[in-house]
Amino acid sequence: MATAARRGPYFCGIDAAMDVVAGKWKSLIIWELHEHGTRRFAELRRGLPGVSEKMLVQHLREMEADGLVHREVYPVVPPRVEYSLTEHGITLNTALEALAEWGQDRIRRIGAEKGAPGAA
Secondary structure (H helix, E strand, C coil): CCCCCCCCCCCCHHHHHHHHHCCCCHHHHHHHHHHHCCEEHHHHHHHCCCCCHHHHHHHHHHHHHCCCEEEEEECCCCCEEEEEECHHHHHHHHHHHHHHHHHHHHHHHHCCCCCCCCCC
């Protein structure tokens, strides 16, 4: 499946990458699917506290169009839909690992660990 570029032309690789992961939830969806494997919609939503149903649906559709997420619909009653990372999505997760490490260092540096005094 070809990726669905939403804009362009791009002037560098970071520009193209940010177009695909723009939005608070996309990188977190990738992380959730990487950590837990194939997930149903409700499982994804529970794993991403604070995401609205509308935003999760929108991001999943965009990520499917970009070739990052595979949506499998099973012909059963009630319908069952599962989401998983494609090979392309796995490579993006690998690319995001260095950013996640940087973020972990930042969390420690500023004292924003979950449960720490003053942490949200």
